[in-house]
Amino acid sequence: MRRHSMKLVLCLFALLVPLSAQTLVNGAGATFPYPIYSKWFDEYHKLHPDVQINYQSIGSGGGIRQLESGTVDFGASDQPMNEEQLAKSKNKPLHFPTVMGAVVATYNLPGLNRELNFTPEALAGIFLGKVKKWNDAALKSANPGVPLPANDIMLVHRSDGSGTSFIWTDYLSKISPEWKSQVGPGAAVNWPAGLGAKGNEGVAGMVKQTPYSLGYVELIYALQNKMPYARVRNAAGKFVKPDLASVTAAAAGAASNMPDDFRVSITNAPGKDAYPVSSFTWLLIPGQIQDGAKKKILVDFVRWMLGPGQKMAEPLSYAPLPQLVVAKELKAIATVQ
Amino acid sequence: MAAEPVREASRARGFFGRLRAGDQAATLITATFASSVLVLTALLVYELFHGSALSRDKFGWAFLFTKIWDPVAGEFGALPFIYGTLATSALALAMAVPLGLGAAVFLSELAPPRISDALTFVIELLAAVPSVIYGLLGVFILVPLMRQAGAPYGVGVFTASVVLAVMILPFIVSISREALLAVPREQREAALALGATHWESTWQVVIPFARLGIIGSVFLALARALGETMAVTMVIGNDPKIHASLLAPGYTIAAVIANEFTEATADLHLSALIELGLVLFFLTMLLNGIARLLILSTTRRGTAQ
Amino acid sequence: MNRRKIVNTVMFGITGLCALLTVSVLFFILGYLLWYGGRSLSWSFLTQLPKPPGEAGGGMANAIVGTGKLLLLTVLMGVPAGFVAGVYLSEFGSGSFPAVVRYTADLLNGVPSIVIGIFAYALVVMPMRHFSALAGAVALSMMVIPITMRTTEQFLRAVPQSLREAALALGANKWQTVATVVIPAGFRGILTGTILGVARVAGETAPLLFTSFGNQYWSSGFNQPTASLPVMIFTFAVSPYDDWHRQAWAAALVLLALMLTANVAARLVFSPKVTQNG
Numbered sequence: 055m056r057r058h059s060m061k062l063v064l065c066l067f068a069l070l071v072p073l074s075a076q077t078l079v080n081g082a083g084a085t086f087p088y089p090i091y092s093k094w095f096d097e098y099h100k101l102h103p104d105v106q107i108n109y110q111s112i113g114s115g116g117g118i119r120q121l122e123s124g125t126v127d128f129g130a131s132d133q134p135m136n137e138e139q140l141a142k143s144k145n146k147p148l149h150f151p152t153v154m155g156a157v158v159a160t161y162n163l164p165g166l167n168r169e170l171n172f173t174p175e176a177l178a179g180i181f182l183g184k185v186k187k188w189n190d191a192a193l194k195s196a197n198p199g200v201p202l203p204a205n206d207i208m209l210v211h212r213s214d215g216s217g218t219s220f221i222w223t224d225y226l227s228k229i230s231p232e233w234k235s236q237v238g239p240g241a242a243v244n245w246p247a248g249l250g251a252k253g254n255e256g257v258a259g260m261v262k263q264t265p266y267s268l269g270y271v272e273l274i275y276a277l278q279n280k281m282p283y284a285r286v287r288n289a290a291g292k293f294v295k296p297d298l299a300s301v302t303a304a305a306a307g308a309a310s311n312m313p314d315d316f317r318v319s320i321t322n323a324p325g326k327d328a329y330p331v332s333s334f335t336w337l338l339i340p341g342q343i344q345d346g347a348k349k350k351i352l353v354d355f356v357r358w359m360l361g362p363g364q365k366m367a368e369p370l371s372y373a374p375l376p377q378l379v380v381a382k383e384l385k386a387i388a389t390v391q
Numbered sequence: 392m393a394a395e396p397v398r399e400a401s402r403a404r405g406f407f408g409r410l411r412a413g414d415q416a417a418t419l420i421t422a423t424f425a426s427s428v429l430v431l432t433a434l435l436v437y438e439l440f441h442g443s444a445l446s447r448d449k450f451g452w453a454f455l456f457t458k459i460w461d462p463v464a465g466e467f468g469a470l471p472f473i474y475g476t477l478a479t480s481a482l483a484l485a486m487a488v489p490l491g492l493g494a495a496v497f498l499s500e501l502a503p504p505r506i507s508d509a510l511t512f513v514i515e516l517l518a519a520v521p522s523v524i525y526g527l528l529g530v531f532i533l534v535p536l537m538r539q540a541g542a543p544y545g546v547g548v549f550t551a552s553v554v555l556a557v558m559i560l561p562f563i564v565s566i567s568r569e570a571l572l573a574v575p576r577e578q579r580e581a582a583l584a585l586g587a588t589h590w591e592s593t594w595q596v597v598i599p600f601a602r603l604g605i606i607g608s609v610f611l612a613l614a615r616a617l618g619e620t621m622a623v624t625m626v627i628g629n630d631p632k633i634h635a636s637l638l639a640p641g642y643t644i645a646a647v648i649a650n651e652f653t654e655a656t657a658d659l660h661l662s663a664l665i666e667l668g669l670v671l672f673f674l675t676m677l678l679n680g681i682a683r684l685l686i687l688s689t690t691r692r693g694t695a696q
Numbered sequence: 697m698n699r700r701k702i703v704n705t706v707m708f709g710i711t712g713l714c715a716l717l718t719v720s721v722l723f724f725i726l727g728y729l730l731w732y733g734g735r736s737l738s739w740s741f742l743t744q745l746p747k748p749p750g751e752a753g754g755g756m757a758n759a760i761v762g763t764g765k766l767l768l769l770t771v772l773m774g775v776p777a778g779f780v781a782g783v784y785l786s787e788f789g790s791g792s793f794p795a796v797v798r799y800t801a802d803l804l805n806g807v808p809s810i811v812i813g814i815f816a817y818a819l820v821v822m823p824m825r826h827f828s829a830l831a832g833a834v835a836l837s838m839m840v841i842p843i844t845m846r847t848t849e850q851f852l853r854a855v856p857q858s859l860r861e862a863a864l865a866l867g868a869n870k871w872q873t874v875a876t877v878v879i880p881a882g883f884r885g886i887l888t889g890t891i892l893g894v895a896r897v898a899g900e901t902a903p904l905l906f907t908s909f910g911n912q913y914w915s916s917g918f919n920q921p922t923a924s925l926p927v928m929i930f931t932f933a934v935s936p937y938d939d940w941h942r943q944a945w946a947a948a949l950v951l952l953a954l955m956l957t958a959n960v961a962a963r964l965v966f967s968p969k970v971t972q973n974g
Contacts (some may be wrong), residue, residue, distance in 0.1 A: 078920055080826065080912070082653075092748035092912065101914075106913045108921060116654030119661075122826045139656065189524055208544055213629035215462070215654035237463070241656065246462035248641035249544055250629030251934065258936035263534070264544055270781075278750040279936045286752070414788075417871035424777050425797045428845065431838060433801050435807070440816045493714025501708050502715070510719055512963065517722045519959050520894075521899020523926045524948045528728060528931045545718070560718055590704040618808025620902035621868030627719060644900070645810045652814065653906045668811045679806035 074247035076103075079351050082110045083117020083130030084217045085254040085362055086272045087335045090153055090370050091333030092129065094363050098230045098355060105351050111253060115215020121147060127348055129338035131218025133218070133241050138277065145340035148390065149316040149354055150383055153364075153372035154305050156296035157221045157331045158283035160276040162261050163188070163203065163269040171196040171293045171325065178230035180207055180268065182237075196287070210269035211261045213250025215241040221333040222270045225321040229330075249331045270331075273297075274371050290326040300329035301373040308334075309376035316383070332373075342391045349390065356387045398628060436672070443666035445659055450689070454662050454666060460647075462655070466504035469670060471631040475548065475641035478625065480616040482552035482637065483559060488557075488609055488637040491563030495605075498564070499571035511565060518561035526625035531553045534626060542638040544628055549637045551627040561614035566611060568603025571597060597651065603685045610682030612677045622643040644671045705800050726952075733949025736942035742950075746912050746928075752939050758914050759923040763951075764971025765915075766832050766908060767898055774837030775844050775890055782848025782886075786876045786951055798849075801842040812838050813903035821907060829915060829922035832908025836897045843896070851882035887964045895958040899951055901926035916934045 061192065076255040112120075114131035121129030122143060135148055152371040159172055176192040179185035184230045186193050189202040220241045227234040232285035237243050250268075251260040256274040261267045272298050276283045285293040294300045304323040312318060322330045343349035360383055374381075446454065446467065449482035457468030494514070498507045533553060574597050581590035598605070628640020629650060646669045655661040703948050747754030762871050781801075785794050816835035822826055863873040877884075909921040910931070925947050932944035 055889055056880070061402070074914070078911075078915070080921055095912075096748050108911045110910045110921070114652045115656045118656050123822065124817075125821055125827055136641060152850050159924075206543060214651045215651065240463035242462040242654075242660075244459060244463065244466075245630075248630065249546065250642075250650070252624075252629070255931070255935035255937075259934050260546075262936050263530075267544075274750075275936060281936075326392075349448055352562070413872075414870045417874070418784070418788040421780050422793070423779035425784040425789070425794070425845075427777055428781060428797055428801050428804060428841060431841070432804050434819065435804075435815045438815050439811070442814070442818060490714050490717060491713040494718045497708070497711035497715040501711065510715060513719050513722055516956060516959055517718075517725075519895060519955050520722075520725060521901070521926055521951060521955065523899065524725070524729070524900040524934075524952060527929060527944060527948050530933055531732075532728060532744065560721070564718060564922075588700050588704040590707045594707070614806050617808065618806075620808065620810040621926075625930070633720060645808055648810050648814065649902055649905055652817075660847060665814060668702075668814045671808055672811050674709050675806050675808055678801055679803065681801055685959055692973045 060214050069267040076106050077347055077351060078106045078108055078296065079128070079160040079167050079348050080108050080110075080126045081117075081128040081130060081222075082112050082120050082126045084132050084335055085111040086112040086114070086132045086155060086157075086218045086333075087130065087153060087372065088218075088254070088297055089274045089278070090367060091373050093366055093370060094355075097363075097366065098358060101358075105355075111255070113212075113214035113241075113253060114217030114220065115309065117171070117217075117338060119215075119233075121145070121340070124211075127303060127343075127345075128340070128352060130336065131338055132335045133334055134319075134336060135338070145342065147338040148341055148386060149257075149336040151316050151337060151375055151379055152337055152359060153367045153370050153374065154261065154320075154332060154334050155331070156273045156301050156329050157218055157225075157270050158273050158296045159270055159286070160258070160261055160281045160283045161280070162263075162265055164265050166201070166203070167282050168200070169286045170200065171287070172217070173287045175231035178226050178233050180209065181211075181226060181234060181245075181247065182230075182376060183209075189218050194268065196293075208264050208267035209248030210251055210257050210264070210267055211245050211248045212242075212257060213251065213252050216253075217241060217333075218254055218270065218272060219243065221236035221321060221331060224319060225331045230320040232320070268287070277371055284329055288326070288328055288330040289322050292326050294327060294329045294331045298368060298373045301332045302376070304328035304330070304332035305373070305376060306333070309378050312379055312382055314382075314386075316379075316386070327365070331345060339390060353387055353390055357384070360384060360387075406438050413580045433652065439665060439669040439672060443662050443669050444660035446666045447662075450663075454663070455670070458633060460630045462657065465657065465659050467660070469644070469663075469667055470635050472644045472647050472667060473670065474633050475627065475644040476617055476645070476651055476674075478548055478550045478637070478641065478644060479627070480613055482549065483555035483616050484553065484609060484613060486556035486558045487563055487612065491560050491565055491608075491612075492605065494560075494564045495567035495571055496598070498568045498591060500589070500597065507568075511568060514561045514564050517557075518565070521624075522558065522619060522622045525554050525558055526622035529622060529626040542608075544640055546626050546628040546640055547636075547638050548627065548634075548641040551623045551641070551643070552637075553618045554626055558622060559615050560618060562612045562615060563608050565603045566608035567579075567601070568629050570601040570608065572602065602666055603617070607682045607685030608688075610678050610685065614678040614682065616669060617678070618645055618675050620649050624649050699916040704843060710810075723879070729945065729949045731948075732942075732945040736946040737949060738946075741946050744915070746923075749940070751933070754943075755942060756923070756925065756928055758911065758927045759928045759947070762829065762908070762911070762915065762952065763898065763925045764923040765829050765918065765922060766836060768905070769829060769833030769918060770836040770840055771894060773833060774840035774956065775894070777837070778841040778844025779848050779886070779890075780840070782845040783852065783879070785849040786852035787870070787878065798846075801845050804838065804957065805846075806844040808902075809835075809900050810902040810908055811894065816903060816907045824919075826919070827907065827909035827921040828853055829908050829920070831916040832904045832922065832924065835903035835907050836900060839897045839900065839903070840893050843888075843893035844890050847893065848882075848886050851885035851889065852878055854885065855881040870876060870906065892959055895955050895962070896959075899926055899955055901930050907928075922942060 117129035117131045120126045189204050224239040227239045251257045254271045254275050257269040258271045261269040285295045287293050303318050308318045308320050360380050367374045396671040397694045458470040459466045459468050534545035582596040630640035631642045745753035820831035863877040911921045911923045915922040929944050929947045932940040
């Protein structure tokens with residue numbers, strides 16, 4: 055009986071909440087931009103108390119799938135939808151770049167909390183399962199004088215359909231013909247080595263907990279959790295640290311040459327200061343939205359995100375969009391029907 | 392004259408008729424609810440069949456025996472998951488059965504009823520602990536321990552088995568104890584009268600007598616272990632490969648569905664996941680069926696005096 | 697002779713050890729949760745919404761209420777259905793139909809919860825085109841129906857035949873007998889079994905992952921994605937954030953406390969002689 059009265063109280067409580075008459079817009083997708091998205095949605099809710107944007111970070115694959123199933127109002131992905139997906143799509147989503155970020159190789163080497171250098175060959179070797187030890191010649195030669203241990207590399211990758219994985223494997227495919235033919239780029243691939251963890255959160259959590267492990271996450275996850283991350287040698291032959299400047303440099307070419315649908319890859323970009331594993335991340339918004347209230351919220355949010363929202367990117371180590379791209383997106387958002 | 396009893400009878404028929412109609416209505420209503428179980432189960436099977444059609448057409452039976460799970464190439468084979476599911480469950484049983492049976496023997500044969508009831512109560516509370524809590528403890532307590540003990544990642548098939556073993560223990564204990572308690576007194580007394588020690592009577596008479604019920608508890612525990620999702624997902628390492636070492640990471644059917652179901656972008660991928668659900672459904676259905684039969688036959692034997 | 701006595705003592709000693717080990721697992725779990733969860737439990741945890749990742753503070757108030765809502769719906773949908781079906785099995789069934797229902801119910805009870813999740817996704821989420829508390833509750837109800845049904849049947853069957861005969865002799869017909877005599881007589885047991893059943897599904901995570909989904913805000917009504925404690929524990933536990941880990945422990949403590957209270961209360965207060973339905 056006591057349980058019943060508790061239920062009653064909960065029920066009353068549940069009924070009281072909607073009295074505030076809020077509109078809830080649901081989205082799901084990429085974990086790569088989750089820290090900035092949840093910050094944005096939180097701030098936007100403070101500015102517009104009647105608007106709630108619920109974003110669940112289930113992975114980019116999930117964002118595309120759930121948007122197509124119509125179970126969410128918008129999706130988010132770090133992997134642009136491909137031609138086949140767009141052709142089959144019922145709601146013809148538009149891509150809106152929101153910020154740019156870097157996928158970094160992060161690791162857990164007990165007693166060695168410093169920046170390492172990785173060559174593209176070493177990264178491909180590790181993820182193909184060929185470079186197995188931390189003191190492999192491929193790693194030693196790029197890190198002279200660093201006492202690399204003789205332990206096995208505990209490799210961690212994603213277990214879910216992930217845009218971060220797409221960026222990472224897209225990069226590996228560009229620098230390693232062997233990776234391209236054996237595995238290829240994709241949100242979920244047949245990993246030759248390592249174990250899977252769910253989301254950027256899960257990979258960061260696993261690497262943080264496992265000595266001698268190596269994984270790849272969006273930069274902010276490494277920074278927030280004070281995990282070391284590597285410099286990677288770029289196309290110009292220079293070891294570059296992932297940060298705002300090097301990500302922005304990677305986008306320099308794409309910014310002035312942005313296609314109309316914004317689907318562009320900036321991995322392995324030319325330019326001597328470019329960090330090679332950089333990417334835009336996209337909101338996927340249906341080209342036609344039936345529900346007028348939801349449409350207005352999404353359009354208003356994108357406008358706000360392109361304006362004041364961009365200033366929140368830097369504190370979370372995402373690179374703000376180049377002005378040219380912002381201008382182009384403001385035009386595109388007006389076409390949502 | 393003759394009209395009176397006839398009217399009486401027809402009135403009576405009307406009265407009883409109405410009563411019977413009430414009963415019929417009640418029967419009809421309750422039967423409708425009872426058949427909702429049938430409808431739901433039928434729908435469930437239909438959805439699994441319907442949803443997996445794409446994958447079943449493309450791969451046929453080979454789905455069960457190939458071990459490549461490659462969403463990029465659109466190749467899906469269930470073998471690593473079936474292996475992981477069976478390996479974790481079998482290992483968990485190997486750990487939990489001796490322990491659970493020992494505890495059940497103690498509770499039914501040695502402990503005074505009052506203590507036995509109290510301990511059983513505590514053990515059944517264990518069965519009420521949600522699986523995600525076992526997963527939480529697994530991630531933060533067991534995984535670091537396993538890493539110290541020599542498992543390279545800490546997570547893996549063996550770690551998942553340990554968590555599963557703890558989770559199925561209460562089922563084995565409480566059902567085996569019931570089966571042991573159902574063994575008639577005469578059986579024990581006969582053995583003791585022949586000069587057997589308490590242990591000999593337990594080991595040679597009571598346990599064999601209750602063996603079907605005990606095996607039933609094992610099958611039931613196995614069915615639980617096969618379908619367990621969260622705790623396993625959190626500690627198994629999610630690697631769809633078959634490694635020689637049990638300390639290496641693996642993957643189970645339930646875990647891959649939990650990880651990939653909402654995010655499979657290709658239809659074939661989704662269909663393959665649903666087919667995995669179908670495989671899991673049939674596996675557990677088979678084991679549950681066997682378990683029920685075994686448990687039923689011991690309790691019948693025990694009570695048929 | 698002597699050796700046989702030693703074997704006797706040693707073997708029973710071992711079984712005692714097994715029992716001790718099994719029981720101690722619960723105390724380990726309780727101990728860890730109290731130690732880690734207790735330290736992280738705070739007023740703000742119980743009353744605030746989650747914060748964006750990496751920011752300290754916040755709580756799981758929405759998930760606590762969300763779990764309450766899911767259970768409320770489950771109690772409203774699953775329990776009555778299971779109860780009425782159980783009444784049929786015990787009182788009105790005839791022929792081979794009850795056996796079929798009974799077998800199917802056991803089958804449904806054994807279906808892995810993740811498969812139930814797939815089903816609820818196809819049955820509710822896809823047609824309605826959104827994740828919702830309702831979809832989650834449908835999944836949980838599917839797990840509660842067979843449990844309630846079998847418990848109801850079990851306790852109604854335990855009601856002495858003489859009670860039924862007395863009522864029938866007084867001129868009541870069958871459904872009146874069942875409604876006014878049999879059900880009240882078995883009520884305590886049924887209630888106990890039902891509470892245990894609901895408590896069991898309250899901690900389920902797998903069927904909620906793609907039905908009730910998640911929500912970082914309050915969800916209004918039953919038609920929106922809804923946060924729940926088990927799903928929050930899962931997402932927070934696998935994350936890299938220390939603060940989220942602490943909150944996962946606190947949430948686990950809250951969930952376990954709810955669960956154990958329901959169990960202990962059901963068994964001790966209502967009816968001491970019920971064992972959980974496997």
